[in-house]
Amino acid sequence: xxxxxxxxxxxxxxxxxxxxxxxxxxxxxxxxxxRAAGVNRxxxxxREGAYxxxxxxxxxxxxxxxxxxxxxxGAAARQFAVGDRVMAIVGGGGYAEFARVDEGMAARxxxxxxxxxAASVMESFVTACEAVSHLAEIKxxxxxxxxxxxxxxxxxxxxxADALGATVYATASAERMADVQEIGADVVFDYRADDFERCVxxxxxxxxxxxxxxxxxxxxxxxxxxxxxPGGIVVQVGILSKQYEPVIPLNLVLxxxxxxxxxxxxxxTSEEKRAMIGRFAHLALxxxxxxxxxxxxxxxxxxxxxxxxxxxxxxxxxxxxxxxEMPHG
Amino acid sequence: xxxxxxxxxxxxxxxxxxxxxxxxxxxxxxxxxxRAAGVNRxxxxxREGAYxxxxxxxxxxxxxxxxxxxxxxGAAARQFAVGDRVMAIVGGGGYAEFARVDEGMAARxxxxxxxxxAASVMESFVTACEAVSHLAEIKxxxxxxxxxxxxxxxxxxxxxADALGATVYATASAERMADVQEIGADVVFDYRADDFERCVxxxxxxxxxxxxxxxxxxxxxxxxxxxxxPGGIVVQVGILSKQYEPVIPLNLVLxxxxxxxxxxxxxxTSEEKRAMIGRFAHLALxxxxxxxxxxxxxxxxxxxxxxxxxxxxxxxxxxxxxxxEMPHG
Numbered sequence: 001x002x003x004x005x006x007x008x009x010x011x012x013x014x015x016x017x018x019x020x021x022x023x024x025x026x027x028x029x030x031x032x033x034x035r036a037a038g039v040n041r042x043x044x045x046x047r048e049g050a051y052x053x054x055x056x057x058x059x060x061x062x063x064x065x066x067x068x069x070x071x072x073x074g075a076a077a078r079q080f081a082v083g084d085r086v087m088a089i090v091g092g093g094g095y096a097e098f099a100r101v102d103e104g105m106a107a108r109x110x111x112x113x114x115x116x117x118a119a120s121v122m123e124s125f126v127t128a129c130e131a132v133s134h135l136a137e138i139k140x141x142x143x144x145x146x147x148x149x150x151x152x153x154x155x156x157x158x159x160x161a162d163a164l165g166a167t168v169y170a171t172a173s174a175e176r177m178a179d180v181q182e183i184g185a186d187v188v189f190d191y192r193a194d195d196f197e198r199c200v201x202x203x204x205x206x207x208x209x210x211x212x213x214x215x216x217x218x219x220x221x222x223x224x225x226x227x228x229x230p231g232g233i234v235v236q237v238g239i240l241s242k243q244y245e246p247v248i249p250l251n252l253v254l255x256x257x258x259x260x261x262x263x264x265x266x267x268x269t270s271e272e273k274r275a276m277i278g279r280f281a282h283l284a285l286x287x288x289x290x291x292x293x294x295x296x297x298x299x300x301x302x303x304x305x306x307x308x309x310x311x312x313x314x315x316x317x318x319x320x321x322x323x324x325e326m327p328h329g
Numbered sequence: 330x331x332x333x334x335x336x337x338x339x340x341x342x343x344x345x346x347x348x349x350x351x352x353x354x355x356x357x358x359x360x361x362x363x364r365a366a367g368v369n370r371x372x373x374x375x376r377e378g379a380y381x382x383x384x385x386x387x388x389x390x391x392x393x394x395x396x397x398x399x400x401x402x403g404a405a406a407r408q409f410a411v412g413d414r415v416m417a418i419v420g421g422g423g424y425a426e427f428a429r430v431d432e433g434m435a436a437r438x439x440x441x442x443x444x445x446x447a448a449s450v451m452e453s454f455v456t457a458c459e460a461v462s463h464l465a466e467i468k469x470x471x472x473x474x475x476x477x478x479x480x481x482x483x484x485x486x487x488x489x490a491d492a493l494g495a496t497v498y499a500t501a502s503a504e505r506m507a508d509v510q511e512i513g514a515d516v517v518f519d520y521r522a523d524d525f526e527r528c529v530x531x532x533x534x535x536x537x538x539x540x541x542x543x544x545x546x547x548x549x550x551x552x553x554x555x556x557x558x559p560g561g562i563v564v565q566v567g568i569l570s571k572q573y574e575p576v577i578p579l580n581l582v583l584x585x586x587x588x589x590x591x592x593x594x595x596x597x598t599s600e601e602k603r604a605m606i607g608r609f610a611h612l613a614l615x616x617x618x619x620x621x622x623x624x625x626x627x628x629x630x631x632x633x634x635x636x637x638x639x640x641x642x643x644x645x646x647x648x649x650x651x652x653x654e655m656p657h658g
Contacts, residue, residue: 217579230596236583244580250546251573253591254565260589262582267559 002327003061003096004306009049012307012314023059023093025100027076032086032101035115036300037094038065039309039322040123040152042266046092047310056092062306063094066101067109067118068326077103085109087118089126089277095306097326104274107281110289117295120321121288124296126280127265128156131235133164133283134276135261136211140165143209145200145227147216149185150176150319153237155296157213158185160284163292169209171196179319183296200227208232218243225249225258233259296320303327331656332390332425333635338378341636341643344391352388352422354429356405361415361430364444365629366423367394368638368651369452369481371595375421376639385421391635392423395430396438396447397655406432414438416447418455418606424635426655433603436610439618446624449650450617453625455609456594457485460564462493462612463605464590465540469494472538474529474556476545478514479505479648482566484625486542487514489613492621498538500525508648512625529556537561547572554578554587562588625649632656 001022006014025031043062045051054060067087070080080086080103088106093099109118131153132138144161148154149170161168162184170185177188189199200209208229214220218241224234226249252258265273287293298320301309309322330351335343354360372391374380383389396416399409409415409432417435422428438447460482461467473490477483478499490497491513499514506517518528529538537558543549547570553563555578581587594602616622627649630638638651 217583221577221579222574236579239579239583245551245576245578247574248550248577249574250550250565250568250591253589254546254568254593255591255596257591257593257597259591260582262579262584262586262588264583264586267584268586 001097002303004063004303005061006047006054009047012047012310014047015307015310017304020096022098023100025072025074027074028103029074029100030070030077030080030086030088030103030106031072032066032068032088032099033071033328034066034094034097034099034326035068036066036119036326037063037303037324038119038123039313039324040064041313044310044314058091059093061093061096063090063092063096063099063324065089065119065122066094066099067115068099071098074103079103080106080108085115085118087122089122089273095303095324097328102270102274104270105277107277107285110285113288113295116300116323116325117297119323120295120297122277122280124152124156124321125160125284125293126276127153127237127263128160129280129283130263130276131213131237132157132160132211134279135235135263136213136233138164138166138211141167142211143167143169143204144211144213145169145171145196145209145224146185146213147171147191147220148240149180149188151215152321154213154215155180155183155319158183159293163287169200169203175317176319183294197223197227211235213237215240217241218246221246222249225252225260228256228258230256231258232256233261236260236262237264298322300325330426331632333392333632334390335376335383338376341376341639343376344636344639346633349425351427352429354401354403356403357432358403358429359399359406359409359415359417359432359435360401361395361397361417361428362400362657363395363423363426363428363655364397365395365448365655366392366632366653367448367452368635368642368653369393370642373639373643387420388422390422390425392419392421392425392428392653394418394448394451395423395428396444397428400427403432408432409435409437414444414447416451418451418602424632424653426657431599433599434606436606436614439614442617442624445629445652445654446626448652449624449626451606451609453481453485453650454489454613454622455605456482456566456592457489458609458612459592459605460542460566461486461489461540463608464564464592465542465562467493467495467540470496471540472496472498472533473540473542474498474500474525474538474553475514475542476500476520476549477569478509478517480544481650483542483544484509484512484648487512488622492616495539498529498532504646505648512623526552526556540564542566544569546570547575550575551578554581554589557585557587559585560587561585562590565589565591566593627651629654
């Protein structure tokens with residue numbers, strides 16, 4: 001099969017196309033003919049050597065999410081059959097014509113969703129479902145503030161919170177505010193020009209929001225806690241600020257009975273990941289099927305242009321997922 | 330009726346006995362002949378003027394928890410009848426021969442429990458149930474670290490965690506370590522001499538505990554988060570350290586998916602307090618009835634010696650609740 005490989009860590013130039021054997025599947029695996037694969041920030045980190053290994057758990061090839069058809073089924077796999085259209089999270093190996101997929105990490109592609117769309121969904125929406133629905137437990141008529149709402153997970157959080165019937169406040173760069181409003185945010189603040197703490201207080205008449213979904217950390221932490229109503233929750237999904245040990249207003253946490261919870265996908269056990277994917281499938285797939293959630297596709301590149309796809313991500317500024325499309329029709 | 334009053338804020342000397350009219354009950358109130366009343370730290374703060382008012386919500390008299398018999402029932406009260414033995418949380422007014430009690434803040438006294446015992450239970454055990462069971466969701470075979478475990482709420486947390494089948498680690502002063510072990514802690518650390526972080530790591534073979542119940546705050550916060558296993562929770566019930574804005578290892582919170590939640594009773598709405606008391610009654614009353622939980626009585630004083638009772642609390646060093654007993658037999 002054709003796959004994207006690299007011999008040494010480095011810039012996007014290290015990527016090249018090669019012929020490799022089709023991966024061997026284990027008993028609980030599906031072998032999937034990959035039609036499209038999502039490009040993620042973690043792919044670039046892996047290529048640069050940030051993880052210290054070319055292996056991302058399961059394969060030295062890049063690519064953490066795929067969509068395609070099941071071509072064969074492991075002896076112990078029970079949920080899918082040959083021919084099924086699936087999307088899946090993989091521990092590497094997505095930039096290739098075939099991938100082995102733990103069936104617990106796969107979900108059925110809803111009717112009407114293309115493979116390119118399906119390849120864009122899981123890394124963003126599984127984490128977003130976990131943050132907005134499972135951890136923040138956002139319900140109809142509640143309110144949520146989503147930071148970095150033009151990012152992959154941020155935009156998925158906006159969509160899910162909106163689909164659950166919440167009032168959605170969001171922060172984004174000035175250039176992306178219209179995009180974020182378009183996907184379901186009720187009010188978008190300019191993260192550079194606006195003081196989100198003051199803006200949220202004004203918009204909620206001082207009540208505050210039920211939840212904040214944050215990717216920034218640092219001095220955002222105290223500000224996030226201050227915009228919560230009593231009993232509210234901050235879900236920390238990332239720390240872009242590089243300030244890993246900020247100050248926390250613990251007295252406010254106590255007196256307003258606030259909650260803080262961290263979440264991350266990478267360090268979880270396989271069992272926990274399967275549970276997350278189960279929750280995603282239960283909540284999000286019907287919403288995709290009904291059109292209430294929509295995949296957010298940015299640029300699409302053919303697999304052989306994987307280096308260009310990663311360069312586009314490195315250049316930044318885009319909106320929506322960057323996806324690779326595989327050659328076989 | 331006889332009741333303990335004070336004209337001005339000040340030391341315990343300001344307390345004196347007086348004759349007052351029996352309080353008027355509202356539609357949802359019970360009028361209770363008080364047999365015993367718990368003495369709490371908040372009583373002393375109220376007497377000293379720390380709340381800026383002699384009123385603690387409902388009465389200018391001191392006393393936040395009582396036990397006694399129902400002598401009359403408001404028109405809209407449905408759950409209790411004249412003659413019922415009840416314990417209750419009140420918004421002031423406990424140091425008196427009669428108290429009006431919102432029936433949603435009352436619970437039935439289990440058979441075999443004395444009024445003195447019943448008056449010692451609610452302020453400590455309602456908060457402890459909330460922390461250990463409702464928020465930390467401690468289950469059989471889990472592990473929990475309880476700080477300040479010789480204190481009122483701390484000792485109740487030890488009892489509840491033990492009754493739920495958890496392994497209980499605790500910190501206390503050297504003088505109280507035996508008491509804390511006696512009520513159900515598996516291992517007690519000397520909070521001055523032992524490094525609880527190292528001790529817990531050793532005892533759990535590096536795994537850490539599922540939950541920490543903390544009353545200290547300050548630099549305990551980071552240490553508490555570091556002794557948690559992945560997915561673990563810190564329940565912050567108080568901040569004795571006076572350091573209200575400590576540093577938090579947010580990176581650890583993210584990568585170990587840790588949780589922090591604050592809880593406090595005083596600032597809650599009546600509806601929330603009633604819900605907490607409902608959860609307490611559901612969980613704890615059967616455990617008291619079966620002897621699995623035991624009230625912890627310290628010194629008992631007659632009502633007319635309320636000043637001595639408060640002085641005993643101010644002197645500190647005791648174990649178990651200080652209770653006032655009312656004169657009528």
